[in-house]
Amino acid sequence: DAKTTQPNSMESNEEEPVHLPCNHSTISGTDYIHWYRQLPSQGPEYVIHGLTSNVNNRMASLAIAEDRKSSTLILHRATLRDAAVYYCILRDLEEYEKLTFGTGTRLTIIP
Amino acid sequence: DSGVTQTPKHLITATGQRVTLRCSPRSGDLSVYWYQQSLDQGLQFLIQYYNGEERAKGNILERFSAQQFPDLHSELNLSSLELGDSALYFCASSTGQGAAEAFFGQGTRLTVV
Numbered sequence: 001d002a003k004t005t006q007p008n009s010m011e012s013n014e015e016e017p018v019h020l021p022c023n024h025s026t027i028s029g030t031d032y033i034h035w036y037r038q039l040p041s042q043g044p045e046y047v048i049h050g051l052t053s054n055v056n057n058r059m060a061s062l063a064i065a066e067d068r069k070s071s072t073l074i075l076h077r078a079t080l081r082d083a084a085v086y087y088c089i090l091r092d093l094e095e096y097e098k099l100t101f102g103t104g105t106r107l108t109i110i111p
Numbered sequence: 112d113s114g115v116t117q118t119p120k121h122l123i124t125a126t127g128q129r130v131t132l133r134c135s136p137r138s139g140d141l142s143v144y145w146y147q148q149s150l151d152q153g154l155q156f157l158i159q160y161y162n163g164e165e166r167a168k169g170n171i172l173e174r175f176s177a178q179q180f181p182d183l184h185s186e187l188n189l190s191s192l193e194l195g196d197s198a199l200y201f202c203a204s205s206t207g208q209g210a211a212e213a214f215f216g217q218g219t220r221l222t223v224v
Contacts, residue, residue: 032210043113043201043215044154051210087154091210098144098167099203099213101154 004088009106012078020073020105022088027068032091034099035062035073037084044087044101047073083109114138117202117216125224129190132219136183136204142166143185144205144213145177149198160185161207192223 005023012018024033034049048055048062050071055062061074075082087104114137124130136143145157156169160179171177174192179185189196199220203213 034210034212038154043115043203043218045113046212046214049210049212098156098159098169100156101146103153 006105011108013110018075018078023070025069033071034089034091036087039084078109080109113214115216121220123222132187134185134202140204142205142207144203145187146201147198197223
């Protein structure tokens with residue numbers, strides 16, 4: 001599996017935007033970039049995914065570098081409920097879509 | 112609510128015993144995945160089924176087995192349990208098509224004493 005690198009932890013103030021970076025320098029052409037998050041005592045939750053173009057949904061935005069070697073998950077206005085571990089995952093369609101989780105970024109929101 | 116149902120929510124059992132964890136996927140989803148999450152290991156992929164057939168295998172111990180039934184629910188069987196098997200076990204489901212997102216259940220917390 002292609003690997004991703006994320007900071008272990010980040011802090012952000014409530015109601016401020018949050019930019020969560022992810023490096024994936026060995027990404028292949030068939031890898032989709034997926035983001036999931038895990039709130040305390042809950043199962044992981046899908047956030048967003050993309051292939052080449054930037055993507056927006058009701059939860060977040062995903063900005064993908066032109067060379068696809070990095071991406072950034074953007075939470076436009078963080079709330080206390082966004083405190084979670086965020087996982088950036090490369091999903092290879094040729095490997096039957098299994099998700100391989102790394103250690104993720106623990107996001108702390110400061111009131 | 113993800114639509115994925117796992118039972119039981121909690122399970123306490125003794126070493127050497129055998130347990131079965133059950134997962135009902137979201138309606139229409141053909142793929143089921145099992146993950147183990149322990150404090151020091153993070154989320155480890157165990158196994159994936161698609162429409163009743165094994166599709167991918169991860170770090171699943173020989174003492175563990177799984178299957179997906181014709182109605183698409185899945186069971187994870189853990190036998191000869193050891194203290195180190197204590198963990199959260201998550202099931203996820205997806206349509207199995209393309210890059211479709213996976214939806215996770217709330218997990219079964221297994222405690223082996």
